[in-house]
Amino acid sequence: MRVIIEGLHSRGHQVVVLRPSDSWYIKENSPFYTSITLDIVSGFDEEFMKKYVADLLRIQREGKSFWTRFKLEMENAYIANEFNQKTSEMLERVFENKDLIGSLLDAKYDLFLTDPAFPGGVFLGHYLKLPLVFNVRWTSHGEGHGAIAPTPLSYVPLTTTELSDKMTFPERVINVVAFLLTQYQITYYMLPHFAGLIEKYLGPDTDYLSMFAAADLWLMRVDFVFEFPRPTMPNVVYMGGFQCKPAKSLPEDLEQFVQSSGEHGVIIMSLGTLIGELPHDLADAIAAAFAKLPQKVIWRYKGERPATLGNNTLLVDWMPQNDLLGHPKIKLFVAHGGTNGVQEAMYHGVPILGLPLIFDQPDNLFRIEVRGAGKNIDIFSMNEEIFYQGVQEVLTEPSYSMNMQRLSRLHRDTPVKPLDNALFWIEFVMRHKGAAHLRTESYRMPWYVYHSVDVMLFLGGVVLIILVTFAALIRCMCSACLRKKTKRD
Template identity: 50%
Template structure:
């Protein structure tokens, strides 16, 4: 979101950011925006800390060792628990905002033109509805599923669901599992997410207000998707695709890091980063990765937090932070070892760097699969990772030209657009401001009940008419064709 704010600020827009006092990444003071800091009450069991994601990673790896049916059941239980936790935090935040009469009066008087939010957790959605502001999403997820499912047709016959690890070409059994995941997502939304907000809606909104309708009413959905990465699927006019909007050309590296890159000679450099949520891998996994790196002729730059692995080779540089985009855009970089977060994978696509994926959490497994299907990546299962199989997979990425060729093909497709994804995002935000909304782009489907959307009422009518016609035809046949002949008397004469 910060990158969009920077671009809006450079174009002269005045920005106000409503943030939680507990935010990890959104600073209270910034040259880009004025902040409104909200202190929401703590969760009953305490708020989520950074160790929470390390525990989630351990749980995720354990799930992937389970048989498929048991894993599916356990995944749904875990998803329900996480939805309650994160939506509970969103509910406490927006409740605090709406119940602060002086804050709400100040926000109303400010005369905002638009509200921009990521609607995965709907605090921003509810605030926009209360203030009656045009609404733009920076979005990929909504409630319990991928955001397309809220407004665009999403047939589970070829649209893979979250955590399915399927492509868009599925066998019969895969389509069966995919349908069950589709149904589970709908149940999670209706039984876990929506009920959490019912009391808030009754207190602060007109009778009959429902969260799902509010979420679907956004003017423009800036979807963090590009179809060089995502599988093709149906869409609607107010979904605008900005996948890779954060990508940009590489900047020069600091002198010491540039010297390290140049010291790799013709062999090149492998870059490894597993994101910001998980600070450290299990010790045995770290030692296996370090031992594999030590056997490479390439140099390695590894974003790493924790105690130094004992098997670390002289070719590996450990950094607690690295300029990832600038490293991926460096001519010496020949492979990217990543956990499969979308930001990192889009940067790899932009710069044409093949990926060795070590997915750990959430959608990372699906993300790596999408590149693997396109021949631009390979995945290593973290639960069975050893120095030998990690080294074999990494050498495969480095030595087989097809991985780099396929990724460079994706890079060319990703860049071959009439406008950059960022310029597209800014255009549509300003379009909504200029026109005070974009109701002309909204599909009527968002206002239909589910049974009308799927034409179930029409199907019931047609079945009823067909059934009645069949019954009438059968009854007529019985009356006209199947009557018993009249009784004849036989008279005998003697």
Template identity: 55%
Template sequence: MIQMKLVSLAVLLFSIQSAIGGKVLVFPVDESHWVNMKVLIQELHSRGHNITVIRPKNARHIEAETGYYQSITLDVVAGFDVNDFNRYETRVLHLRRDFYASTLSILKAREEFITMLLHTHKAVVDKMEETFEDAKLMQLFHEARYDVLLTDPFLGGGVLLAHRLGLPLVFNVRWTILADGLQTVAPSPLSYVPIPGSEMADKMTFWERVANVLIALRVLYSQVQIKRQYYAPFIHRYFGPDVHYDELVLAADIWLMRTDFTFEFPRPTMPNVVYMGGFQCKPPKPLPKDLEDFVQSSAEHGVIVMSLGTLVGTLPDDMAEHVAAAFAQLPQKVVWRHTGKRPSTLGNNTLLLDWLPQTDLLGHPKTRVFVAHGGTNGLQEAIYHGVPIVGLPLMFDQDDNLFRMRGRGVAKVLDIGTLDTDTFLDALKEVLHEPSYRENMQELSRLHRDQPMKPLDRAMFWIEFVMRHKGAAHLKTQSYKLSWIQYHCLDVIALLLFLIVVISLMCILTVKYFLFKVFGGRKRKTD
């Protein structure tokens, strides 16, 4: 009887110990990137893990207090400066709407983006230096004994802190410095892997391949500029003169990639890359009663949903007038996230909201079209729910994202610079009434959903795997420890070419020698 009690106690103690979750330190990026990270944090919390989020003082979306994580507010950088971004956004919208904007002006706007990025990375490094020099803070981090650091490598703060603390590192990633995550971690032959922003597919003509190489060189130049100018001095100071930023990034244990191959073109991958595209997508919840009543009032015509994402809540007034006028001519009901001035052309069929439950609306059976700017989150949700798209790309990767959707026959993409009432109305009618858009998107949705494990569950498994095993070294290649010359075997090629040249010369000299002996000797005998 006593033995049974002891066994029961041991089982109870074991179950309590196994139920205790790990300690996760999160170094996020703000704005739309936080939307993704928040999903992972909530799920980790629901599984019993203890979450600590490093929250920047000037965070716009990262809350200080929640029920599912504790935060440490520090003077670190987790996004673009608000004033810099607002100026850039205004500049880009002006150029896109200027029919006479020269190619030089557009290129200048891209250079302004690079300048903004340079300022951001400089601020990242400056603030991380202050963090590293705060002995008490670093001691607290060490004493907390975290099991893993989860970060978004779009900015480098989390990468630097993980290596300073000696923690296993997991990325929630779509972008690294100016490159997509796959381009950073996996082989990316330029012959069939298009550079993001090139608006090219995986089947390229000769001249498209030339353009792809030139774009890749331009991106590489900007990356080197950022790394050498800001990260290299910092890393040499704190990690040693032989350490490079790329080594720290590529040493990450797991890359949770916010995409999949319903969105990406087929390309090489790596063992420690885990695809979790659409991980934030969930079955729709019931809408609030007033919104549900509005949606139901659309009868057989259905609903159009419009949202331009986290960063852009409104459009210029004249453009908003065109959009509202086009909506007013349709029999469908429209739910539009719009925070600006109420357009004078707004019809009775259009409901303006400061915020809308996007995924619940997209999953509603009456939703017919999604008017979107082309951010990855919105496109993944549209794919998940099988809703075709009218695209209005504004900046960053949005043109390229919508180019991929257009290539799959699920989106009609408009140039915001030539947008007027008629063009917008025609695009809406085309997507509403041409069945192929919806059929193609529903097929994409079936492909995306037809997998043995939900993307969010897959992400959780690998984060917990890293915590259980203190990393995932067996999944990482040693390529990040090789120099560029070694990686491409240029030293081997040089040796082989040298040997070929030497052997060829020896053969030529040997033949010449024998020819001279034979014919030279005969000539002397004849003489």
């Protein structure tokens, strides 16, 4: 969101950002926006997220089994239930703050920009009756396309299934079951939390899922170089890799370390913001494998220093990831599979050794592996030798680098940069007070109308009436013939 806000600021727009008092990423003071800090504690701060992620990792390390999967789903359901309850309570306090709501209404904003992974912005945008634009990959109830576009389960794999668009019959069964389970979770763990809120503040005619589908514009953080082909909609604008940019010069100390690698080059490793450290045995196995390599290694790691750390490995609390990936000496990116990191690696043409952990990371890295631009390792059953062999394979097999560079060329070969495209469409919605002409009426339809169930029942009824009438006529004709024959006899 910060990248888009800075882009809007550079074009002369005034941006106001709403943030809770315990916001983790969004700072109160910035030269790019004015903030309104709500006197509300969301409860979803850095510590909460780190504990949640640690619990998920602990469960997954118990091994691959039905029981482990069940425990993982129960943990996710519990957290989703808690999250939705807290979000509903937070929104109630926002709507009851008459001074805040009055000031937002009086400000006469041109547009409401939000990430629908959290429903608060969607509720507030509808309440303020402003043109609504999403910066989206995920909604609160699944991948963004599923909330607005047709999603044929025969060739559109759902998140968490780790399937491609070429599914066998058993895989299609898995995909359908995953869809049904997702619908169950939405119905019983999400919608009840917001039903009273919707009726009280938005009116009984408003539906939770329809609020999302009614958005004017979807700025989708997806590139079909990376995503599998699928149906879409006219008000979906693709800006995958919008945060990517040419590399800048590295800080002097980091540049010296990179240059010291000589002809062998450098490996960088990061498991994202949420996963700053790993269990000691995993960290030691990774460090020991790195120590056997001739390459230099830059590893973003906040945990206790691994006992097996080699002299070729530099531990850092933070790294300029985009600038490092764009450096000519970088040979490999060891990554957890977050969307931003995968897109930056693709932009700069650096192959990936994937260690998928949670959320959408396995699916993201699966897409890279299918395209031959990386290799994935199951981190929960990994040891030093498995990790070492994985690193060696991606470093020494030229196809990984060649395939990733091909993806990079495809990604960059566009008439307009993704960020410029996104900013144009945001301004388009401002100029025209919305983009209703791009929005289909499907979001207003009941499910039976959307799927033409009523039409099929009607046509089936007509066919049935015709068949019954035809059968009755045949029966009458047969009866008449029998009566004539009887009289002759």
